[in-house]
Amino acid sequence: MKQSTKRRSSPTTEREFGGTLGASCIPVLLPLLVLFLLSVSRSPGASLLQWPPQLPPTSALWDPLAPLLLLGWFTLHAFLYLLPLGKVSEGLVLKNGTRLKYPINGFHALVISVGLLLLLLWLGVPLGSLFDLLLPLAVCATGLSFLLSFYLYISSFWAPPHALAPGGNTGNPLYDFFIGRELNPRIGNFDLKYFCELRPGLIGWVVVNLGMLMKEVELRDGASLAMLLVNGFQLLYVADALWNEEAVLTTMDIVHDGFGFMLAFGDLAWVPFAYSLQASFLVVHPVELGAAAATAIVLLNGIGYYIFRKSNSQKNVFRRDPKHPSVSSLETIATATGKRLLVSGWWGLVRHPNYLGDLLMALAWSLPCGFSHLLPYFYVGYFTVLLVHREARDERQCRAKYGQAWDAYCQRVPYRIFPYLY
Numbered sequence: 001m002k003q004s005t006k007r008r009s010s011p012t013t014e015r016e017f018g019g020t021l022g023a024s025c026i027p028v029l030l031p032l033l034v035l036f037l038l039s040v041s042r043s044p045g046a047s048l049l050q051w052p053p054q055l056p057p058t059s060a061l062w063d064p065l066a067p068l069l070l071l072g073w074f075t076l077h078a079f080l081y082l083l084p085l086g087k088v089s090e091g092l093v094l095k096n097g098t099r100l101k102y103p104i105n106g107f108h109a110l111v112i113s114v115g116l117l118l119l120l121l122w123l124g125v126p127l128g129s130l131f132d133l134l135l136p137l138a139v140c141a142t143g144l145s146f147l148l149s150f151y152l153y154i155s156s157f158w159a160p161p162h163a164l165a166p167g168g169n170t171g172n173p174l175y176d177f178f179i180g181r182e183l184n185p186r187i188g189n190f191d192l193k194y195f196c197e198l199r200p201g202l203i204g205w206v207v208v209n210l211g212m213l214m215k216e217v218e219l220r221d222g223a224s225l226a227m228l229l230v231n232g233f234q235l236l237y238v239a240d241a242l243w244n245e246e247a248v249l250t251t252m253d254i255v256h257d258g259f260g261f262m263l264a265f266g267d268l269a270w271v272p273f274a275y276s277l278q279a280s281f282l283v284v285h286p287v288e289l290g291a292a293a294a295t296a297i298v299l300l301n302g303i304g305y306y307i308f309r310k311s312n313s314q315k316n317v318f319r320r321d322p323k324h325p326s327v328s329s330l331e332t333i334a335t336a337t338g339k340r341l342l343v344s345g346w347w348g349l350v351r352h353p354n355y356l357g358d359l360l361m362a363l364a365w366s367l368p369c370g371f372s373h374l375l376p377y378f379y380v381g382y383f384t385v386l387l388v389h390r391e392a393r394d395e396r397q398c399r400a401k402y403g404q405a406w407d408a409y410c411q412r413v414p415y416r417i418f419p420y421l422y
């Protein structure tokens with residue numbers, strides 16, 4: 001019986017992220033990196049290069065309030081996810097020919113969360129205290145990611161073979177735990193990956209940023225322009241993701257990747273605590289931004305956002321309805337799978353215009369922090385590595401899927417992310 005299940009689920013041999021070694025080290029190193037980055041961001045020197053590296057004392061890692069806040073936050077978002085608000089959309093066709101249904105009410109969840117935060121502020125709740133709770137909250141979010149990943153790994157053995165992700169089914173427990181065995185794990189109709197990707201962590205990032213802003217107000221009787229820009233840009237990014245929630249159903253994470261430790265930790269701990277580093281840095285290292293610099297940064301964010309949004313929407317519309325008037329006149333090439341590839345419009349400029357826009361925004365989020373420290377630029381560096389690696393993974397998958405048609409696309413559009421550079 002065991003043997004036949006193995007054969008039917010066709011274990012894969014190709015390994016990513018450094019294979020078993022990567023899968024064993026990353027779950028230890030990344031949580032430590034988050035704690036390191038958070039404690040550096042609040043230290044006076046904020047030096048990433050200090051040796052020995054500065055790690056927080058264990059007493060700073062725990063506060064009984066942290067698990068309660070986290071539990072309340074997750075319960076609230078699970079409840080909002082289940083509310084019959086907004087429409088219900090179908091995902092792409094699965095291996096067994098069916099499509100899953102997803103509630104599109106993430107933007108409602110954001111608006112309700114922001115409303116609740118404003119109510120708390122009005123009631124005089126000191127949201128600035130989040131600054132002192134960041135380390136314990138990051139520890140609890142990491143613990144929760146591990147618990148969730150164990151649950152996902154174990155429950156995946158009850159999933160039918162067609163529900164397994166192509167890459168997380170090697171038979172090596174460490175690797176499969178890390179990458180994720182099951183593609184769309186659900187409890188009833190509650191889709192765990194889709195929920196985690198866009199709700200508690202992403203909206204949690206906005207809350208952490210607001211907490212940092214309020215801490216600055218407490219310390220300096222007002223918010224700085226730099227802090228307002230960082231909060232505004234990142235709120236726009238999160239609001240955009242939730243406004244265009246349906247588009248996430250065609251991204252690699254939902255369509256291709258399993259749900260394991262990497263995504264669980266990425267969604268629940270890495271995004272809210274590592275993506276908010278600029279705001280926590282600004283609490284302790286204020287920056288005075290002139291009007292000209294602020295205008296240039298706003299412009300850079302605007303250009304990045306425009307490229308990011310237009311290119312993502314173009315591909316999403318094309319994948320859902322190639323005859324849609326906004327994409328029907330674009331030049332395409334046929335592939336043996338029956339799907340076509342865009343070779344004009346945004347996807348004719350470079351092979352990943354959406355990554356280009358995202359990277360321009362990443363730079364605009366760091367620039368308000370000035371040039372005195374490296375730490376605020378950690379996000380730009382990490383994100384460049386993530387997207388270059390992601391582009392290579394996607395390229396491999398597309399070459400396997402589309403063969404010669406993909407090669408023809410690469411000849412026609414030679415640059416991957418940066419026109420004339422890369």
Ligand SMILES: NC(=O)C1=CN([C@@H]2O[C@H](COP(=O)(O)OP(=O)(O)OC[C@H]3O[C@@H](n4cnc5c(N)ncnc54)[C@H](OP(=O)(O)O)[C@@H]3O)[C@@H](O)[C@H]2O)C=CC1
Nearest residue numbers: 251252253312315319340341342343347354355358390394
């Ligand atoms: N802030 C963050 O931390 C992160 C943000 N992102 C952002 O998420 C967004 C989604 O990125 P991601 O999921 O990596 O991948 P993409 O949305 O870029 O999707 C890649 C897929 O698009 C399809 N595709 C590629 N080229 C073409 C073409 N020429 N014509 C039509 N379809 C094409 C292929 O799938 P198929 O042909 O099967 O449809 C390919 O696998 C990006 O904007 C990215 O910047 C991503 C990671 C992290």
Ligand SMILES: CC(C)=CCC[C@@H](C)[C@H]1CC=C2C3=C(CC[C@@]21C)[C@@]1(C)CC[C@H](O)C(C)(C)[C@@H]1CC3
Nearest residue numbers: 197198240241248251253262263265266267270271
């Ligand atoms: C280092 C580490 C643990 C990496 C894991 C990677 C994850 C943090 C990212 C993988 C893909 C992501 C996406 C978004 C957030 C970061 C993760 C989870 C995203 C939700 C951000 C908002 C965008 O508009 C998006 C919806 C396109 C995007 C989807 C991919």
